[in-house]
Amino acid sequence: MKRVAIIGAGPCGLGQLCAFAAAKAAGSDIPEVVCYEKQSDWGGLWNYTWRTGTGAHGEPVHSSMYRYLWSNGPKECLEFADYPFEEHFGKPIPSFPPRGVLADYIRGRADKSGMRDCVRFGTEVRYVCWDAEREKFVLITDELQSGGNRSELFDNVIVATGHFSVPNVPHFDGIETFTGRALHAHDFRDAAQFTGQDVLVVGASYSAEDIALQCHKYGAKSVTMTYRTGAMGFKWPETMDERPLVQRFDGRVAHFKDGTSKEFNALILCTGYLHHFPFLEDALRLHTGNRLYPPALYKGVVFEKNPRLIYLGMQDQYYTFTMFDAQAWYARDVVMGRTALPSAAAMAEDIASWVAREEALEDPYQEIDFQADYMRDLLAVVDYPKFDVDLTVAAFKEWEHHKIDDITAYRDKAFRSPCTGTTAPLPSVPWLSAMDDSLESFVNNVDG
Numbered sequence: 143m144k145r146v147a148i149i150g151a152g153p154c155g156l157g158q159l160c161a162f163a164a165a166k167a168a169g170s171d172i173p174e175v176v177c178y179e180k181q182s183d184w185g186g187l188w189n190y191t192w193r194t195g196t197g198a199h200g201e202p203v204h205s206s207m208y209r210y211l212w213s214n215g216p217k218e219c220l221e222f223a224d225y226p227f228e229e230h231f232g233k234p235i236p237s238f239p240p241r242g243v244l245a246d247y248i249r250g251r252a253d254k255s256g257m258r259d260c261v262r263f264g265t266e267v268r269y270v271c272w273d274a275e276r277e278k279f280v281l282i283t284d285e286l287q288s289g290g291n292r293s294e295l296f297d298n299v300i301v302a303t304g305h306f307s308v309p310n311v312p313h314f315d316g317i318e319t320f321t322g323r324a325l326h327a328h329d330f331r332d333a334a335q336f337t338g339q340d341v342l343v344v345g346a347s348y349s350a351e352d353i354a355l356q357c358h359k360y361g362a363k364s365v366t367m368t369y370r371t372g373a374m375g376f377k378w379p380e381t382m383d384e385r386p387l388v389q390r391f392d393g394r395v396a397h398f399k400d401g402t403s404k405e406f407n408a409l410i411l412c413t414g415y416l417h418h419f420p421f422l423e424d425a426l427r428l429h430t431g432n433r434l435y436p437p438a439l440y441k442g443v444v445f446e447k448n449p450r451l452i453y454l455g456m457q458d459q460y461y462t463f464t465m466f467d468a469q470a471w472y473a474r475d476v477v478m479g480r481t482a483l484p485s486a487a488a489m490a491e492d493i494a495s496w497v498a499r500e501e502a503l504e505d506p507y508q509e510i511d512f513q514a515d516y517m518r519d520l521l522a523v524v525d526y527p528k529f530d531v532d533l534t535v536a537a538f539k540e541w542e543h544h545k546i547d548d549i550t551a552y553r554d555k556a557f558r559s560p561c562t563g564t565t566a567p568l569p570s571v572p573w574l575s576a577m578d579d580s581l582e583s584f585v586n587n588v589d590g
């Protein structure tokens with residue numbers, strides 16, 4: 143029987159397990175599936191941990207999520223078409239849930255798949271290489287608790303290890319003289335630690351935006367954001383501002399490109415993450431930055447140089463869970479031989495046309511359309527349940543407008559489900575003053 147390894151049981155790996163479960167439920171014979179997950183539970187980044195640096199067994203801590211993190215996009219844009227929010231929570235809930243609510247939803251669908259027995263928890267994949275003679279992948283794994291190694295052969299490998307875990311840490315002149323607290327967003331856990339402080343945030347994307355807002359919400363004295371390419375340009379509260387890139391540090395003082403300077407207590411590098419696959423032999427590694435269409439992946443998933451290898455979720459992400467599902471359903475069909483791959487030349491041509499299209503995109507609205515088209519391309523050839531993709535495109539665009547109108551209040555809006563058609567209730571407490579992020583309070587929509 144064909145053997146398939148999935149590396150990682152975050153939303154992508156779980157989507158893959160659900161795709162196989164759906165085929166099995168429909169009466170197909172599925173391959174033997176083994177999913178390796180180094181954490182002790184599934185959920186990926188959505189598993190909050192107080193730990194930073196190394197975990198209990200010396201492994202790098204995976205999660206980059208923090209306490210008080212709330213979804214930064216409408217939940218309706220990531221709703222599993224085979225498991226709507228209403229099915230999980232038994233009633234409509236507001237559109238921007240806190241982390242724990244989404245983690246519960248992800249786990250609910252995974253539990254329903256009945257695939258938990260396929261997952262080897264606490265097991266890290268250390269090395270994968272392609273054995274050309276046997277036409278199989280060799281996987282070497284490490285059981286973190288016992289330290290036991292194992293070597294196994296697989297016909298296909300599906301990499302679902304995420305790409306928002308290994309920090310990109312740039313150097314700035316004089317940073318070693320900075321005597322305040324300096325950290326990367328990956329190690330940011332609790333905004334309340336910055337109450338009363340002057341905080342410098344480096345970066346101009348989602349982490350910078352959200353961590354800066356968190357610090358403001360939890361009482362930072364001031365938050366300055368410093369950008370390399372362009373300012374985010376939102377209407378920030380009075381104690382927040384954006385400046386061109388910091389050029390050097392002199393003790394606690396940061397000097398910016400526009401000639402201004404300011405003293406800070408803390409420095410948070412929201413400078414993104416690396417696509418980092420130390421467990422793959424070099425010939426199997428995807429080399430890319432955080433972009434909407436990483437070159438080298440046919441249909442965004444099949445590794446061009448060795449189509450037996452599949453990567454899930456390697457794109458920059460407007461769409462998340464539903465895009466991962468579309469990819470997982472497609473990957474399943476390729477692995478099971480239901481979908482034939484074209485010639486190498488045809489794959490290269492297809493990739494090149496998507497990459498060229500991506501490179502011509504000019505603004506977030508075009509980026510949303512592009513990623514929706516990519517999803518439609520996959521959804522057209524798989525049997526994933528239908529949902530209203532057009533509605534999610536409209537929701538994303540409206541969300542962008544809400545952010546421009548008031549960056550502190552965009553989470554107070556409600557959207558319509560592309561699966562059930564139900565419009566979410568408005569939250570009873572505005573996000574800026576909602577300090578209780580418990581599942582109970584959110585689902586019951588009360589101010590706990």
Ligand SMILES: Cc1cc2nc3c(=O)[nH]c(=O)nc-3n(C[C@H](O)[C@H](O)[C@H](O)COP(=O)(O)OP(=O)(O)OC[C@H]3O[C@@H](n4cnc5c(N)ncnc54)[C@H](O)[C@@H]3O)c2cc1C
Pocket residue numbers: 149150151152153154155178179180181185186187188204206207208211212213214215220265266267268302303304305306307421454455459461462463
């Ligand atoms: C701070 C932050 C906030 C975010 N907020 C949102 C949000 O609000 N809404 C949204 O839709 N998306 C959000 N995202 C995007 C996020 O990328 C996706 O939601 C999702 O978690 C990606 O799923 P994944 O399975 O690709 O990766 P991950 O969630 O990273 O899961 C990868 C899994 O692989 C495991 N793994 C890694 N290496 C190995 C190995 N060698 N062996 C075994 N197991 C391994 C890890 O332990 C992990 O469980 C956020 C991302 C970040 C960083």
Ligand SMILES: NC(=O)c1ccc[n+]([C@@H]2O[C@H](COP(=O)([O-])OP(=O)(O)OC[C@H]3O[C@@H](n4cnc5c(N)ncnc54)[C@H](OP(=O)(O)O)[C@@H]3O)[C@@H](O)[C@H]2O)c1
Pocket residue numbers: 211212213214215306310312327344345346347348349350352353369370371372387412413414415432459
């Ligand atoms: N739920 C939430 O609220 C939440 C919160 C945080 C993050 N997230 C998610 O996390 C993911 C990652 O977001 P991210 O913001 O961490 O990464 P990202 O989108 O890749 O952005 C990286 C940022 O770092 C900047 N940067 C990189 N190198 C730099 C350098 N040398 N000097 C200065 N700036 C540099 C980039 O600037 P340039 O623009 O110049 O390239 C960019 O602004 C996203 O999917 C996001 O949705 C969600």
